[in-house]
Amino acid sequence: MSEPTQFLREAVQFLALPADSATGLPARRLGFVKTPGKSPTILWMGGFRSDMTSTKAEMLAKAASAEGRASLRFDYSAHGVSSGEFSTATLSQWLDDALQMIRAEAGEKPVIVGSSMGGWLALRATQILAAEGRAPGGLVLIAPAVDFTEALMWAQFPETIRRQIMEEGVWYRPSEYSPEPYPITRELIEDGRRHLLLGKHIRFGVPIHILQGGQDPDVPLAHVEKFVAGLSEDDVRMTIIPDGNHRLSRDEDIATLQRITLAMAREVEAD
16 A cells, blocks of 8 residues: 555545455455535546546546536555555456445546546446446546557567466566556456457447547557447547647646536536
């Protein structure tokens, strides 16, 4: 568990989740920051190995507060201030984290903002919540890394790395975002196959706005366009920042994100 920032020491709360024998998920504590305000709540879902203190997450929460809008952000297990071991976590566990947080704290029809891996998880969460009769009000997806474990990892790995993952159970991948490599486990890859969306014609039933960098090397524009091609039954809008990278953390990128998200929240509020 990482050391909380000064802001988190003042505002962080925890959602305790018991072990679940049916799913095999462990007991864990999820850290979250919730700011009260009018509905719909703007819910932040971060990316792989990111946390709720990221620049985009904090600036989006500030923008929500500026117009009296409720916001909620949290750390998946094994991320940020939440408990858990990253080497044993999976997409299914992080999806369950998100669902538990949404059901407990997000209120009705939240606007879910999913960044990178968070975009994939937001889509899967929407499918599940819609089946329960409690679909979110809308989705804002930043460089959504749909199927990233399969399409952007496994399919791109050379045979030597695939063999190491399958035979040894883990490969440590270098990262340009961290001085330490991070584990890519066989369990992560195999579990990711339970949640694949590419190549399927799926109706999510909520408005979706995608914000994508044209120069994103991690989740390329072509990958996102391939996913969008299957969304013929949904209200999908796409904003491309031609010179934008994967992080989209420049002042002008964040201003665009704030504008898109708050506009969607107003639309949901007006319905």
